[in-house]
Amino acid sequence: MNDIRPRRDEAGVKPRSLGVVFRNLRVVGLGAIASYQPTLGSILNPLNIVGKIKNVRHPPIRDILSGFEGVVRPGEMIRTFMTSCPTTSNSNVHPVVLGRPGSGCTTLLKTLANQRKEFYSVEGDVHYDSLSPQEMRANFRGDIRYCPEDDVHFPTLTVDQTLTFAAASRTPLQRLGATRRQFAHVLTQALLAVFGLRHAKNTPIGDAVIRGVSGGEKKRVSITEALASRSPIGVWDK
Secondary structure (H helix, E strand, C coil), rough: CCCCHHHHHHHCCCCCCEEEEEEEEEEEEEEHHHHHHCCCCHHHHHHHHHHHHHHHCCCEEEEEEEECCCCCCCCCCCEEECCCCCCCCCCCCEEEECCCCCCCCCHHHHHHHHCCCCEEEEEEEEEEEEEHHHHHHCCCCHHHHCCCCCCCCCCCCCCHHHHHHHHHCCHHHHHHHCCCCHHHHHHHHHHHCCCCCCHCCCCEECCCCCCCHHHHHHHHHHHHHHCCCCCCCEEEEC
């Protein structure tokens, strides 16, 4: 593993990097009243038609984030502390946001990870180097990795199988003479060693029914799987 970087430099392979900058970021979501599921009685009730028309014209929206700005340069790892009421944050890539539940941590992380569909609207300027969020979604969606708080894996796959699949799905075009399988194997073994998972490489991930690795080991598998995908931007919601 120690000779990979010199060989990469000799071959002229440039490492990939990406940063993110955001200014006047405002995220708007629907209020709690819009989250109720309709029942058969509410659907058939003609009085609710007036309420539906009112919600379409004037949706019950609320600001989740407002006035956020910051820069994350390539190679940086940041942590942002948030209070129960989001305020302007200037942070100078792996953003980690700490705060109380309901303070908007997940909203900020999902917005930076370009996952905007669940929000009513996202306003402000967000750029990934010179690329817009629309260009990232259309052409470089795999370059931003969002890791949710819950560890979701295929429970029957072993740790080694999970990481090997993640590494094989994002192998680079230039692999210094190695095949796709060889590159995935070397990367997987290196990550298993770095995160102390060699002893559990043949253990199933498991879930509530299938016995597998422990909770701490499953969290390490999630982090390792994200790193195996080689995304320039990693966003961690832990």
